[in-house]
Amino acid sequence: MVPDLSRVPGVLGRIARRRLQLVEAAVPQPSPPLAGRPPSFAEALAAPGLSVIAEVKRKSPSEGAIADLDAAEVARAYARAGARAVSVLTEPEFFAGSDADLQAVRAAVALPVLRKDFVVHPLQLAEAHALGASAVLLIVAVLGPLTGAYLDAARRAGLDALVEVHDEREAELALEAGAEILGVNNRDLTTLRVDLTTAPRVARHLRTLGFAGLLVAESGYRSREELASLEGRFDAVLIGSSLARDPDPGAALRRLLGST
Numbered sequence: 001m002v003p004d005l006s007r008v009p010g011v012l013g014r015i016a017r018r019r020l021q022l023v024e025a026a027v028p029q030p031s032p033p034l035a036g037r038p039p040s041f042a043e044a045l046a047a048p049g050l051s052v053i054a055e056v057k058r059k060s061p062s063e064g065a066i067a068d069l070d071a072a073e074v075a076r077a078y079a080r081a082g083a084r085a086v087s088v089l090t091e092p093e094f095f096a097g098s099d100a101d102l103q104a105v106r107a108a109v110a111l112p113v114l115r116k117d118f119v120v121h122p123l124q125l126a127e128a129h130a131l132g133a134s135a136v137l138l139i140v141a142v143l144g145p146l147t148g149a150y151l152d153a154a155r156r157a158g159l160d161a162l163v164e165v166h167d168e169r170e171a172e173l174a175l176e177a178g179a180e181i182l183g184v185n186n187r188d189l190t191t192l193r194v195d196l197t198t199a200p201r202v203a204r205h206l207r208t209l210g211f212a213g214l215l216v217a218e219s220g221y222r223s224r225e226e227l228a229s230l231e232g233r234f235d236a237v238l239i240g241s242s243l244a245r246d247p248d249p250g251a252a253l254r255r256l257l258g259s260t
C-alpha cells in the first residue's frame with residue numbers, strides 16, 4: 001500500500017521519494033509507553049473562532065534556514081500565547097525536523113500535536129501514534145488514489161488526519177476519500193509558490209460541494225489582517241515561518257491574535 005511516487009511532480013516528488021527511502025531503511029525504534037491519551041486535534045479546531053495551529057519549523061525548501069530553535073520551548077511559548085494545537089515537522093532532511101522534536105513537544109504542552117511529515121508508508125502512522133501525535137498530515141498530491149486507504153489506516157491507529165489539498169481537483173478527491181478535516185495549502189508544493197487566494201477559493205468550492213467538516217487554511221500568513229479575512233470561513237489556520245522566524249515566537253503569535 002505504498003503510493004506510486006513516480007507521478008508526483010517537482011520538489012514534492014523529490015521529498016516524498018527520499019522520505020520513502022529513509023522510512024524503508026529505518027530500523028523501527030521502540031517508543032516508551034505514552035502517559036495518557038493525546039488530546040483531540042479535531043476538537044481543538046472546532047472550538048469557537050479561528051483556531052491557530054502553530055508550527056515548529058527550523059528550515060524549509062522554500063525559505064532555507066528559518067530558526068535554530070528548541071522545539072519544546074517554542075511549543076510552550078505558542079501554548080501560552082493562545083495556540084490551540086502545535087504542528088511539528090519531523091522530516092529530517094528538507095525541514096531539519098525529528099521524531100525527538102515531536103516527543104519533546106508532546107511532553108511540554110497539553111495541546112494536541114500534529115505530526116507534519118510526508119506520509120508515504122503505513123508504518124509512519126503507527127509511528128506517529130507511538131510518538132504521541134494526535135493527528136497526521138496526509139497530502140493528496142502524494143497519496144493520490146490511496147488517500148482513502150491512508151485515512152482509514154490513520155483512524156485505526158487512533159489518529160485524526162489533516163488531509164491537504166491545493167486545488168479543486170484534489171479537494172474533490174479528498175471529499176470522496178471521506179476526509180473530515182481538510183487543509184488547503186496556499187503553497188503549491190511542486191513549485192513552492194504561495195498564493196493567498198488559493199485557500200478561500202478552494203474552500204468555497206468545498207462548501208459548494210457540501211463539505212461540512214473542518215477547514216484549515218495553510219501557509220503564508222503573516223498579519224492580523226490576513227487572519228481576520230479567514231474568520232467565519234475557516235475553522236483554523238496553520239502558521240509556521242512567520243512565528244518561528246521571530247526571536248520571540250510567543251510574542252509574534254500574540255501580535256497576530258491581537259492580544260498584545
Ligand SMILES: O=P(O)(O)OC[C@@H](O)[C@@H](O)c1c[nH]c2ccccc12
Nearest residue numbers: 185218219220221238239240241242
Ligand atoms: O511556514 P508557513 O508558510 O506559515 O506554512 C506553514 C505550513 O502550512 C507549511 O509548513 C506546510 C503546509 N503543508 C506542508 C506539507 C509539508 C511540509 C510543510 C507544509
